[in-house]
Amino acid sequence: MTETDDARRVVVVGGGVSGLAAAHRLRELLDESGPTASAGSRGVGRVEVVLLEASGRVGGTVRTERHEGFLLEGGPDSFISEKPAAVELARRLGLADRLVGTNDEHRRSFVVHGGRLRPTPEGFHLLAPARLWPFLTTDIFTWRGKARMALDLVLPRRRAADARDESLASFVRRRFGREALERMAQPMVGGIYTADPERLSLRSTMPRFLDMERDHRSLILALRRQARARNGGHTEGTSGARYGLFLSFDEGTQVLTDALAARLPPGTLRLGTRAESIGPRRGGGWTVGLAGGETIRAAAVCLALPAYAAARLLADVDSTLAAELEAIPYASTATVNLAYRRADIPHPLDGFGFVVPHAERRATLACTFSSVKFAGRAPEGHALLRAFVGGALQPEMFALDEEAMTAAVRRDLRDLLGVEAPPLFERVEKWPRSMAQYHLGHAERVGRVRRRLSSLHGLALCGNAYTGAGLPDCVREGERAAADIIEHLRRG
Numbered sequence: 001m002t003e004t005d006d007a008r009r010v011v012v013v014g015g016g017v018s019g020l021a022a023a024h025r026l027r028e029l030l031d032e033s034g035p036t037a038s039a040g041s042r043g044v045g046r047v048e049v050v051l052l053e054a055s056g057r058v059g060g061t062v063r064t065e066r067h068e069g070f071l072l073e074g075g076p077d078s079f080i081s082e083k084p085a086a087v088e089l090a091r092r093l094g095l096a097d098r099l100v101g102t103n104d105e106h107r108r109s110f111v112v113h114g115g116r117l118r119p120t121p122e123g124f125h126l127l128a129p130a131r132l133w134p135f136l137t138t139d140i141f142t143w144r145g146k147a148r149m150a151l152d153l154v155l156p157r158r159r160a161a162d163a164r165d166e167s168l169a170s171f172v173r174r175r176f177g178r179e180a181l182e183r184m185a186q187p188m189v190g191g192i193y194t195a196d197p198e199r200l201s202l203r204s205t206m207p208r209f210l211d212m213e214r215d216h217r218s219l220i221l222a223l224r225r226q227a228r229a230r231n232g233g234h235t236e237g238t239s240g241a242r243y244g245l246f247l248s249f250d251e252g253t254q255v256l257t258d259a260l261a262a263r264l265p266p267g268t269l270r271l272g273t274r275a276e277s278i279g280p281r282r283g284g285g286w287t288v289g290l291a292g293g294e295t296i297r298a299a300a301v302c303l304a305l306p307a308y309a310a311a312r313l314l315a316d317v318d319s320t321l322a323a324e325l326e327a328i329p330y331a332s333t334a335t336v337n338l339a340y341r342r343a344d345i346p347h348p349l350d351g352f353g354f355v356v357p358h359a360e361r362r363a364t365l366a367c368t369f370s371s372v373k374f375a376g377r378a379p380e381g382h383a384l385l386r387a388f389v390g391g392a393l394q395p396e397m398f399a400l401d402e403e404a405m406t407a408a409v410r411r412d413l414r415d416l417l418g419v420e421a422p423p424l425f426e427r428v429e430k431w432p433r434s435m436a437q438y439h440l441g442h443a444e445r446v447g448r449v450r451r452r453l454s455s456l457h458g459l460a461l462c463g464n465a466y467t468g469a470g471l472p473d474c475v476r477e478g479e480r481a482a483a484d485i486i487e488h489l490r491r492g
Helices: 017-030 085-092 132-137 143-153 168-176 178-193 207-216 219-230 254-263 307-314 319-326 402-417 442-453 471-491
Strands: 009-013 048-053 064-067 070-073 099-101 110-113 116-119 246-249 269-271 275-280 286-290 295-298 300-303 330-341 353-355 364-369 382-390 425-436 459-461
Touching (some): 009 017, 017 048, 064 425, 178 353, 207 219, 275 307, 286 300, 300 307, 402 425, 459 471
Antiparallel strands (some): 099 246, 330 425
16 A cells, blocks of 8 residues: 655545535635635645546536537536526636527426426416416416415415424425426426425525515515516516526536636546545544555545445544435436437427426426527537436436437427437436435534534535535535635644
């Protein structure tokens, strides 16, 4: 066994978005020529940053490929600008001019109901409507269902004394009824978190709806007031998600992770290097044991890993912390990109995609019309569709092999879009145990994790398992971990 002696080092384990953001932010804070050096790294001295990635590439679930003129996203295809961390990072990296928004046309989505695509009512935001007339005229809900949803206007808010965590399903049934949950909230939220709404913590995923109930009592009234404030007194807007907030890059989301990796100093990134163990050193600091026998000594370690992978490394360090991390469940998802000639798709594709309620019993969770949503995703006269499969409610679909999975998605596209022709090609990306599930009690669990971590000086955790699953959340988590490590080094 060999040992790298220099202990004035920070080791980041995991080269996904969070790990890359952590390593890059560490370098920013440590760089004596950087704008934050005087405040961020005063008293720290010279520190080497090492980023370990077990696979042969960085980026984690961020994977973009150009093929035959199509731009294929294997993982996330966009991020929301309302959470600023990713946009701010892109600007610091000099990527501002490569940010692209969604196309101005067809900013709406569809919901499958009764085997057909139905437009999401204009002004409907995930759980509730902000506009009356589109809600009243949609055929997604029965009149009885609409009447039950309208009761939100007069229902009382939850008592302040009842501070229990509440599931998404419970909240939606309580405010809007069963139809609202099954036909709209479950598929909309399922497309984001691939989760079981009966177990999903609203407080940990969409606390703004709890805030609306507390501050406005009625969510419908709250959304109408917010829409008026945004639109100068008018409530018109797009349907489904607020698509004007979504951004990507001209050549896909991998632009961000490639830029982060390129900014790291030579020798920082070690691909194909798996951490097998970590442990505290006598007198302070940590050792990281690698596959093959090498041991790295470090002043601080950041584990930018799935919670279950971090738990494995921490089992002998703090068994209680490891048990808390291991208890965070994950779902497995897959993306299926399908390239077509535009003439082979009878549907007008006059939206950004559709979501599928679990009650429809389809193989597909959701489908993005990628070449409609963002420019430059398909050659002229062609279309690119991207389907999502698996998740917490349909693990059996994820278990299918690629051929069977693609066949199942194509059956859905035939029934819902009228596509009979085979695709020009397809690409399947499977991401096992990739989506952390924020079940009831998640916020309390994260609090317990943070408290256990506070006694392990020089150890940080980050990733999508704690406070958010999107790209901006992962960037924010990585940069927070970097700041915590710098503060630890400063204190000595």
